[in-house]
């Protein structure tokens with residue numbers, strides 16, 4: 237896609253290379269990426285944010301493979317290099333440069349108060365590095381570097397988007413209007429709950445997710461472990477395993493099917509075994525073509541390299557312009 241000046245609406249989003257993508261990433265993040273790449277006059281940049289990924293424990297020996305996984309899954313899900321640009325964040329060094337510059341404008345105390353930071357403190361108490369505190373600033377830099385207007389992400393990223401908007405305002409106030417205030421773009425399933433029945437579906441929570449690469453047998457095993465109840469009651473549960481199953485039924489089998497189950501719950505009772513069987517099949521039906529496409533790109537590494545190189549060139553061009561403008565305004569050049 238060509239970028240003719242500032243006439244196009246800029247979209248940016250990213251995913252950390254923390255392993256295979258799961259249904260939460262797909263429904264909350266990627267579905268939004270796909271919506272937007274298909275709109276006329278949008279210039280979309282979708283990144284693998286490898287510099288964010290290293291703020292949590294990771295294996296340096298397999299990290300390049302993990303990055304590649306995300307690129308393959310992006311392509312497999314339907315991101316089309318004719319309609320959007322794919323990027324590895326670290327290949328455009330201006331992300332880090334802008335993060336440093338923006339970091340000088342934002343109070344540390346606010347970063348310490350962010351719910352995402354507090355969660356990480358609990359999750360990885362022995363890995364509390366400087367990068368974690370800086371995480372939202374680097375994310376703001378990712379977004380503002382391209383003067384992004386919309387950011388397709390799941391609801392869990394709301395607080396980070398707010399920091400980004402605040403940084404844009406602070407910068408604009410001090411140095412003159414430079415950045416648009418980016419808005420979150422939510423999909424219809426912007427929060428996918430965990431299969432354990434508690435919290436969100438997340439890579440860092442064992443037993444919480446279904447991966448896009450899972451086969452039917454694996455999906456069945458994972459669903460079988462979702463905690464349920466007797467299948468009958470006066471009120472359909474709004475929380476816990478049953479609520480998760482019904483949410484997934486709605487997404488993969490439709491709203492009507494969910495309503496049927498809700499009625500059963502209040503009357504005759506639900507047979508979870510058959511609900512889970514049917515649901516597994518419906519999920520796998522959506523994942524199967526993705527897995528097939530993934531294989532194609534896996535077998536064509538040169539094509540993937542070419543796509544990434546084009547993405548890097550496109551992003552670099554914009555990034556260089558923004559950094560120059562920011563430095564001029566901040567009095568650095």
Ligand code: AMP
Nearest residue numbers: 252260261264265389390426427428437
């Ligand atoms: P991450 O793997 O945390 O880098 O997330 C990549 C994308 O997936 C982001 O847009 C997240 O908001 C989205 N995402 C991750 N987990 C979920 C979830 N459980 N529900 C909805 N969206 C999610």
Ligand code: TRP
Nearest residue numbers: 248249250251252285288375378
């Ligand atoms: N923090 C995001 C997540 O965990 C990943 C991310 C980093 C991102 N930089 C971004 C998302 C810029 C959107 C835009 O999902």
